[in-house]
Amino acid sequence: MKMSKGQIGRRLLGWAVVATAMGACGKASAELGQPAPWEYKLQGSASPVMDNITSFHNWLSVLIIVITLFVLGLLVAVVIKFNAKANPVPSRTTHNTLIEVAWTLIPVLILVTIAVPSFRLLFEELDIPKADLTIKATGKQWYWTYAYPDNGKFEFDSLLAENKQPRLLGVDNEMVVPVNKIIRIETTGADVIHSFAVPAFGIKIDAIPGRLNETWFKATKTGMFYGQCSELCGKDHAFMPIAVRVVSDQDFAAWVEDAKKKFAANPENSFASAGTAAQ
Structure with missing residues (x-):
């Protein structure tokens, strides 16, 4: 029409x-x-560690592009200059000492150039500063349990909430942390290996049964930040998201008081009610 x-x-x-x-x-x-x-590209940064991860990623991407274009230029030059038509009598040169030294030393220097900031970044991720707040995250099939030992030793379960947005990321009970504070995450697994990962904070660490792993972050922005279990852990692996709500100090203090009343009332934490809410 x-x-x-x-x-x-x-x-x-x-x-x-x-x-x-x-x-x-x-x-x-x-x-x-x-x-x-x-x-x-990478998710927007909300922590100093993620700022450095993003900078390192961007710098490394430029280096890779430069090397790729250089190698492509060499290939084009070889094809044009040394094809059979341009060289009916092939060269019988066996080796060139300068070129052999160059193609050995230059890659070594490139790898060292990459390794130095890489090791510095790795050290920053693993060297946990003095924490303002410690949270224990336990991976279970297939949800997370969060404990706050510094704030009254309460804990609660966090399950996927199907009626919440964003899809497959919304949960019934979010992990809540104050902004601009050092948060230490202690993580373990209750059954199989899980992995605690929040891209905006630049953290990803395995939650292994019988072992306590640690990582840290300092959220520089308020709001909701999402992650997921990043280790294949069973049939509902794709349905155990991580939701972190970053709030001001005043809002965090108020949330702690409410959480103590809400979760301390049920010694078995919120699994039963959370499971109902997630239906």
Whole structure:
């Protein structure tokens, strides 16, 4: 059916509005610490460690592109200069000492250049500073249990909430932390190996039964930040998200008081009620 100019204009305007909305949605999602549509880069940073991870990633990407273009240029030069038509009589050169030294030393120097900031970043991730708050995260099939030993020793379960957005990331009980504080995460597994990972904070560490692993982060922005179990742990591996709500000191203190009343009332924590909420 042939459309008039007015119909075509309205349809194009509609597409533009939809595209703009999708772009805004993706931008908002990235700012809120969750995946964005068509995302091709790392999630937006919300911690000093993730700032350094992003900088290292960007610098390394540039280095890789430069090396790739250099090798591509060499291949093109060889194809043009040393093909059979341009060289009907092939060279009988057996070796070139300068070139052999160069292609040995240059890769070594490149690897050292990569290794130094890589080791520095790894040390920063593993060297846990004095913590303002410690949280124990226990991976279970298939949900997380969070304990706050510094704030009254209460704990609660955090399960996927199917009626919450974002899909497969919303939970019934979020882990809550104060902004601009050093948070130490102690993690273990209750049954099989899990992995505690929140991309916006630059943390990912295995939760292993019988072993206590540690990591840390300092959230520099308030809001919701999402992660997931990153170790294949069974049939519902894809349904055990991590949700961290970063709030001000005052809001965190108020939440702790409410949490003590809510979760201390049930010594078995919130698994039964949480399971009902997740249905």
